[in-house]
Amino acid sequence: MITIRNFQDSDYPVLCELDAPMFSGMGGPILFRHIQELFGDLFLVAEMDGDIIGYILGGVHLEDAARGKLIRIGVCPGHQRKECGTQLTAELFSRMKSRGVTSVHVTVALENSAARSFYAKIGFVQKEIRENYFYPDIPRLVLEKTL
Numbered sequence: 001m002i003t004i005r006n007f008q009d010s011d012y013p014v015l016c017e018l019d020a021p022m023f024s025g026m027g028g029p030i031l032f033r034h035i036q037e038l039f040g041d042l043f044l045v046a047e048m049d050g051d052i053i054g055y056i057l058g059g060v061h062l063e064d065a066a067r068g069k070l071i072r073i074g075v076c077p078g079h080q081r082k083e084c085g086t087q088l089t090a091e092l093f094s095r096m097k098s099r100g101v102t103s104v105h106v107t108v109a110l111e112n113s114a115a116r117s118f119y120a121k122i123g124f125v126q127k128e129i130r131e132n133y134f135y136p137d138i139p140r141l142v143l144e145k146t147l
Helices: 009-022 028-042 084-098 113-121
Strands: 002-006 043-048 051-060 067-075 103-108 125-134 138-146
Touching: 002 084, 009 028, 009 051, 009 067, 028 043, 028 051, 028 067, 028 084, 043 084, 051 084, 067 084, 103 113, 103 125, 113 138
Parallel strands: 067 103
Antiparallel strands: 002 043, 043 051, 051 067, 103 138, 125 138
16 A cells, blocks of 8 residues: 655655666756755655655746756566556645645656557646756756646
């Protein structure tokens, strides 16, 4: 059984280790601390049998409190396609809705077909392709979901 809960400071080293092979070079340790400080209630972890098997980072746009952002989701390879990501996103979206968020967006690499399929399954639709989204010259698909 998967349990979704708030991130705790003691989770930090475990998440840094879990994140490194999934998002190499994407600044997980720094990102985790920023999200903890800015959007602590939108930083969730998934546990099974006392072990962390995934996490999700969310945020809300400061200039438009009705727009949320799914910043990152990571699920251990052995637990992918077993509802962990679905449960993490459902809890994140519930919390966002209670804040007044009406839409959420996420960006994804064009070649990441697994992520694109997952996001489509949970109701995201493609809005645009943004060239040069990440430096240098890295494009991303922008997907959006209405809550």
